[in-house]
Each structure stands twice: as C-alpha cells, then as structure tokens.
Amino acid sequence: MPDTAPKGMAMINAFDPRKATDLAPREQAMIERRQRLLGPAYRLFYEKPVHLVRGEGAWLFDAEGNRYLDCYNNVASLGHAHPRVVEAIARQAAQLNTHTRYLHETVLDYAEALLATFPASLGHVMFTCTGSEANDLALRIARAHTGGEGIVVTSLAYHGVTSTLAELSPSLGEGVPLGRHVATVPPPDAYRGGPDMPARFAADIAAAFADLARHGIRPCALLVDTMFTSDGVFPDPAGFLAQAAEAARAAGALFIADEVQPGFGRTGQMWGFQRHGLEPDIVTMGKPMGNGHPVAGLAIRPELLERFGGRARYFNTFGGNPVSAAAGRAVLEVLRDEKLPANAAAVGAHLLAGLSELAERHALIGDVRGAGLSIGAEMVRDRKTREPATAETARIVNALRERRILISASGPGANILKIRPPLCLTREQADIFVGALGEVLAEKGC
Template sequence: MTTDRMPNAFRAGTTPLPERDAALIARRSAALGPAYRLFYEKPLHLVRGQGVWLYDADGRAYLDAYNNVASVGHCHPRVVEAVARQAATLATHTRYLHEGVLDLAERLLATMPAAIGHVMFTCTGSEANDLALRLAFEATGGTGVIVTENAYHGVTLAVAGASPSLGAGVALGPHVRTIPAPDPATGADARFAAAVEAACADLLRHGIRPAALMVDTIFSSDGVFAEPRGLLAPAAQAIRAAGGLFIADEVQPGFGRTGEAMWGFARHGMVPDMISMGKPMGNGYPVAALALRPDLVAGFGARARYFNTFGGNAVAAAAALAVLDVIETEGLQQNAHAVGGRFRAALAALSHRHPAVGEVRGAGLFIGLDMIDPESRAPDAAKAGRIVNSLREAGVLISATGPQGHVLKIRPPLVFSDSDAALFLDRLDAVLTANP
C-alpha cells in the first residue's frame, strides 16, 4: 500500500503507454530512482511551451491551466532575452558587488509593507521557508511550528517535517502542530485564531516554545481558501502573543496571482514578520527569496554569515527583474483580478448543469473547485481524478488538491485570457457531461 498522497500521480502498470513513453519512463526509473513522480494516468511528454500552451512530442497543444512557475507565460520573450543577455555577460554570486541583486531587492521591497526591510535570496521556495524557520528559531528562542493540516511548505529536512501534505511516509517533527484550514463550510474560519492559540498552548504544555505560524496565504494544498478576508490578522496576533512569528508563504499565491494585490497576505489587512517567495519569481529560472523585518536577522547576522552560491546570482536577478517588468507593463495583476473573477463566476454557473460541481473558491487566477457526490454531497476524489485525466485527454491541464484530493486546482499563467477561459469551460463542460 502506498503512503503517497500526491493526487493525480502516474501509477506504473495501470495504463497502457506508447512504446516511446514507456521507454522514457524506464530510463527515468533507472537514472532518477523511485522517489520521483509523474502527473496524469497517461504521462505527458512535453517538448516546448509558448504563452498558455504546452506542446507534446507529437505536436499536440495543451491549454496549461496549472503551471504557475511560468507565471507570465511559457518562454516569455522578455524573460528569455534578459536571461540570455545576462548569461552572456556575467554569471556570478552575491559576494561581488553587482547592481542586479540590489535592483531586485529594492523592487521587491517596494511592493512590501514598510516594516519589511531586508531580502535574502535562495534558489527555491523550500530553501526560503527553511531559512525562515532557521531565523524564527534564532529570533524567538523557540522551535515550535504551527501549520495547517494539509500544508505544503517544501522538501528540505526542516520544512518537509512541517508539510503534512507529503503524507504518512514523511513524518512531522515532534515540534510541529497542525490546525484545520479555515474552511467556511465547517466554520473553521471563525475558529482559526483560536486553533492557533490551542496549538501554542499544546506546544508549551510539552515544553516547546512557539517559534512560528507558517501559512500559505491561499491555503493551496488545503483546498484553496481565500475567504473570509481578514482571518490572518487575528491568527498573527495569536502567535505573536505566544512569542512566535507569522511567516507568510507566498510561493504559490504571490506575484499578483490573487489579483487584488501583489501578495496574498495583503488581502487580509495584516503585515507578516517574514514573507517567502519562489515558484513564479523567475518564470522558470530558479530564484526565490525571503523578505523580513530587519530586526529578525540583526542578531543572526552579527554572529553568522549567510551565503547561497546561486541564490541572487546575476542571471537569477535578471530573470526576476524581467518578470516584475512584465507583470507591471502588461497589467497581469489586473488581468488576474478581472479574468479570474469572470472565470470563477462561469465555473460556479456550471453547478446548475452538473450536480457534481460543488463550491468554487479562490481569488484572481487561483481557483479551487470541489467535486462532490450529487446525492450525498460528500467529497468525491475519484471523480476529481477522472475529471483531471479526462481534461488531459481533452487538451487541458489542471491538477487536484485538498486533504481528500477532491478539489480541482486551477492555476493558469497570469496571461490567461477570457478566450482561454471560454475554451477551458467548453472542454470542462464536455468532460463533466461524459462523467456525470
């Protein structure tokens, strides 16, 4: 029996595959080992991307409604040109003076609350969250960490132990406590701050001083919860009252994806102590960062040095600066807000035609759609899996999320248009009709 909780994973031997793809999977297994996973019952062999489209080895196009890594569109020419130009000029680390990393830090800080004054660069969101915990432990003297019940914060030793969504095969740390995600359907939204208080009390009862509440600000892996606004502020107050810090994990919801603001936490009218970012930051080039209050790194910086060989390197800075330019000049945050709002409304309207469609949640172009049993109204993970794989066959790419795997996770590039949404809706309608 597998302990893997990754929804929509390929299972070897369950689906007939073309000889070419079977050979590639055999090569992967031999060269990469057993820990890697592939999406979809029938894996995709992709060879190129452009805008919102991905293309397989046979030339078939797929509407990408999932990958927020290429947040401004696959192979955006402005980002490609910036990376190529910098790579052809200078590619080195942050121990030499260079304007690029400073320009990037200043641009990022300009989007943050005034209390956030420093940026530290990494290569991945996992590293950024790992660094956040390291600094939280140093600043508070505690080690207790609070996360939501199906959170994902990364794959380093520290944050994998605080990522319950990785499943039973990855044990939580003894210093980690989980709390329910703020699901309005269960009333958990009203009890979110109280759950933080209870988790702090439990840590203290076991002799563990609370250090941090780490929250993905749209609760991506818990099922996508964007409402009610303001719920993070009382939670931040609760962790601070216990001597800990609030870490906003913006790796998935950041960089304009939620539409109304650059960062997901801004929708809740609060200021985090630290803000991690990653995935979409370089549009495919590995770059990530942690922004934080200066006092939180002052003591650490006086006693220890921080260095990341590739974090904030000149090419990474060029990629990330180009992404910020594109978001601003192409109005992609505003596009996420406008197109996302119309898209969510149209998805909700499908429930009148398809009783298996439950609640539609989200903000901007980050959407969760429940699949339910029409009679019992219970979550239906099996149906969600069928929809995800049927859409893949129809040329549309999404995934599933949530503790029961019944939430369709829709997270297209920020250049997603109304016509792209119309195509998505047409194909989803057909797939739901074929899978009542």
C-alpha cells in the same frame, strides 16, 4: 497509482506503469529509461503521461505538435518562455554570473524593485534558489529571534522538501512524520464560514501554541500559505488571517507568510497577505519569482535579522547571482507592464462565474472558490455531507488531459480541482477550460 503512495497526497491522477496499455513506443521507452535512471521516488502526472517539448504563453506543446492549455503550472506565471525573461537571462549570462560576495549592481537593483512591492516594515531581502530554501532560512531566523522551536501549520500544508520543511508539511503523507515541535490546525474550510470564523481559527492557533508550550516547546512561528493552496484553496473571508497573526504574536511567535504559491500577482494583488490587510514578520517567495528560472528568497523586518546576522553569516552560492537577479527583475517589469495582476483578477472572476454556472447544472461540483487565478473547484458525491468525489475527480483530471487541458487536484480527499494557470490566461482560454469541463461532466453523468 503505486500502492505505496502516501495517504493524503494528491496523486490520484498519477501514471501507473502497471496499468499502461496504449502508450506510444517512444513514450514507453522514455518511461522505462526514466525509471532506470531516476529511480522509484519520482511520479508522472496522468494515466497517460504527456511528453512536452515547448511552451508559449498559456499553451504547452507535445512532441507531435499537439497543443495543450495549461491550467495548472504556476511557475511560469507570466507565460511559458516569456521573451523578456529569456532575453534578460541570456544577456546577463553572456556578461557575468557569480555570487553575492562581489559587488554587483544587478542584485541591488532587483532588491530595491522587489522591496518596493512590500510594506515599508519589510526592509531587507535575502535570496535563495528555491522556496524550500527560503522557508528553511525563514525558520532559522525565526528561531534565532524567538529562542523557540514550536511551529503551527495547517493540517494539509506543504512548505518544502528539506528535512526541516518536510517535517512540517503534512501534505507529504503519513510516510513523512511531523516533528514533535510541530502542531497542526484545521484549514479555514473546517469552520464553514460564519461571522465567528476568524475568531475560531485564531483560537485554535492560540490553543496549538499553548499545547506546544505545555510540552516544553517554546513558540516560534505560524507558517501559512496565504491561499491555503494544498489544503484546497481557501481565500475567504478576506481579512480572516489578521486575527490568526495576532494570536501567533500574542503567543510569542512570528507570522511567516508563505507566498511561494499565492505571490507575484496570482490572487489579483501582488501578494496573498494583502487580501487580509496585515503585515507579516517574514514573507517567503519562490516558484513564479523567475518565471521558471530558480529564484527564491524572503523579505523580512530588519530588526528580526539583528540576532541572526550578528551570530551567523549567510551565504548561498547561487542565491542572488546576477543571472537570477536579472530574471527576477524582468518578472517584476512584465507584471507591471502587462498588468498581469489585473488580468488575473478579471479573468479569474470570469472563470469563477463560468464554474459557478456549471455548478448549477452539475451536482458533483460542491463548491467553487478562489481569488484571481488561484481557484479551487470541489467535487463531492453529496453536497450536504460533502463526501469527497475522489475517484470521480481522478476521472475528470484524466479526461481533461485527453482533451489537451492540464489540471490537477488537491485537498485531503484529492477532490479539489486546483486551477492556477499562467497569469496571461485570456477569457477565451478560460472559456475553453469551462467548456471542456462541462463536456466531461455531462459525459460522465455528473
């Protein structure tokens, strides 16, 4: 990894051109071309990068036809190149693609279908192209409604790449400073469970808003990924977020559920916030919304839009265009028809059980947690101190890549395997992953 990589970023498995020794000439040429054309800010995964050319279901294929099990990519959540989404995109692109300033039924049909998945209180939907745009728009609306600026996020959160979102995404590292209007609280893991965990988490959120107010910064929003994916995946105990949302609202802030990663069936339910029995003020969406096509947006309580909509018009050239709407609607139909949230729940439980069995034999696995097919496996050098096994995790990630299984890591110590495969993953494929991980752990004496 380059020496300039920001502290805290999960780039432990990144390609380092200074250490590359056994790359094929074709890939070496591509890397040199990439660096010349794209510049130094981009990163490649793995010590030996993967040259992918095709995908199908939970499999990806490289230029030589080798097959890789994808246990990481949560964007093509239905499965890579799902034929129904591909067909919907092609059909609509062959008819019409324009913006939302003309009447067109496709975006309205999609909006109705999407809103039907939410509580009735979330009565409006607005469309963007990326999750970053969706979070940016949500904050604009929240500021207009509350008159405040203060935002509370978790200490290793990731919410987007715009200037506004980068300054409240601590996971981007020390090279991207937080805004003065941003306060952080520890992720749920810091409270180590216990019956008082929800109250302690909520108390810290209340204290963060109070501290912002003491500095003259009026509360605006609590923004959280409902699975705390970048913090290390923390779904339990179910329901704990309800008190956090109450604490935010008591401070005069809105509760924004960032469902860009947990949403669309990944947790075994349609939305991550459902696990906590609450109704957000705003829900932001992205990544899997179009199964690879750039679709994103937000669902919102109508009364929150009154001030914003009365003072500012909203327009996004590509957000809500007919092709994107067709892709999004096809995603909803496939989730329903193929029962993918139920599959995520069943296969996820099977995968968790397999990982837990591995943990009984390998002390390096300090904890396994998750909901559906959003799973974290924490690697530690000592289970009592929970010292992060950062270097060991890097070796595991790259060893799995050599076995043609794709995975990555997250968390403050970059020691938590982040497991989020396409929702079509089968029990057999889950067993392939667990078996390969077991082989790697055994070979490394872990």
